[in-house]
Amino acid sequence: MAMNCARDVAPAVALFRSLGDPTRLAIVRRLAEGEARVVDLTRALGLAQSTVSKHLACLRDCRLIDYRIEGRQSFYSLTRPELVDLLRSAELLLAETGEAVALCANYGVPAAEAVATA
Structure with missing residues (x-):
């Protein structure tokens, strides 16, 4: 029975873990205000571009965010x-x-x- 319970909550656990990192949560909160470029996020959060990009990749892998390309820039937004x-x-x-x-x-x-x- 416990195995089924763990399996049943596994997706929710993964969701909350993805949001449990302070940087990822800050990115999600910023994107809740509207789409942003990496440079916008680095300025708003005071973080290095590599750090922001790493966390954006994680959030993309979880399908919580996506991006659109306009010219040479990528604009990130929440998917849901x-x-x-x-x-x-x-x-x-x-x-x-x-x-x-x-x-x-x-x-x-x-x-x-x-x-x-x-």
Whole structure:
């Protein structure tokens, strides 16, 4: 029975892992505002082009984003509007749970960091 459960949730686990990286999540949040080029993302996120490109490739492999070519530039965008809905739902959930998720012993920000950034 446990094997079926793990198999049943595997796609969702993969989705949340793909969004669990801070850089990838920041890229998705930026693309939720509209399409962007790599140069736009590097400026907005303050990251190297190689870093952004690596994470864009991961998100493309997951089919969460795609791109269109215009001249010599690639414009990246989200493939599914449901991803924006998922982000909004996550933000609402986080607002309702207060700091419980952020302070979670397993996945949250360590308490010392939370106090330092407060």
